[in-house]
């Protein structure tokens with residue numbers, strides 16, 4: 292496995308990989324890898340000749356009061372896990388390498404960011420679009436792999452790629468969960484012991500909500516009751532929308548999603564499902 296930190300070295304690796312006719316799968320990450328990331332690597336390995344992983348905590352997608360500075364980082368552990376998983380290249384640039392100059396050009400997710408996390412994290416998805424656009428151009432992947440836990444991100448990136456003819460496929464990979472149902476996330480390390488015990492209630496509430504929605508009932512009130520009575524977290528949102536276009540009043544493919552703020556961890560989770568199937 293090769294590790295490169297500069298765009299110049301990356302370009303050399305891309306040039307020789309492309310020259311030898313190998314397809315590239317990209318797994319974009321912010322590091323602090325867990326099994327969710329490794330599932331993305333596994334999906335990439337099954338479909339492409341070589342797998343490149345980016346590890347970059349992207350300041351552009353964090354708000355001024357968010358956790359950019361304390362976001363967990365452990366490059367040594369990440370590179371060990373990546374190598375074991377069969378990653379061929381890690382691209383781990385510094386902030387200065389990634390954003391060497393101020394740009395006047397901005398990218399906007401538009402109305403896709405008016406719901407779910409976009410509503411409570413203004414500018415977040417614009418920052419995600421900025422970094423993935425750069426990563427797609429720098430790494431020139433044939434396919435890029437994203438986890439369903441960040442379903443709004445996935446929908447916005449799919450729209451970017453489709454609407455602007457980026458020459459790559461976006462692949463969706465299912466959320467990886469702990470045995471008790473908690474979605475794997477780098478931010479789970481922020482949970483206190485007591486919060487960790489309560490956290491699986493989020494997925495339980497989602498499952499209950501999906502059942503109710505399929506039976507034609509409004510799932511939201513019962514989910515609010517469950518989360519408020521069985522966790523110490525503060526509910527940020529619960530929304531039922533169409534997927535991937537994120538419109539109100541879905542009638543077939545839907546997403547039921549929530550965000551709950553614990554003391555230090557803001558957890559998100561969702562289920563994408565068909566309202567008409569049981």
Ligand code: PAF
Pocket residue numbers: 319320321347349352419422423441444
């Ligand atoms: O999902 C993430 O970890 C990040 O949002 C991504 C896609 C790597 C962009 O920084």
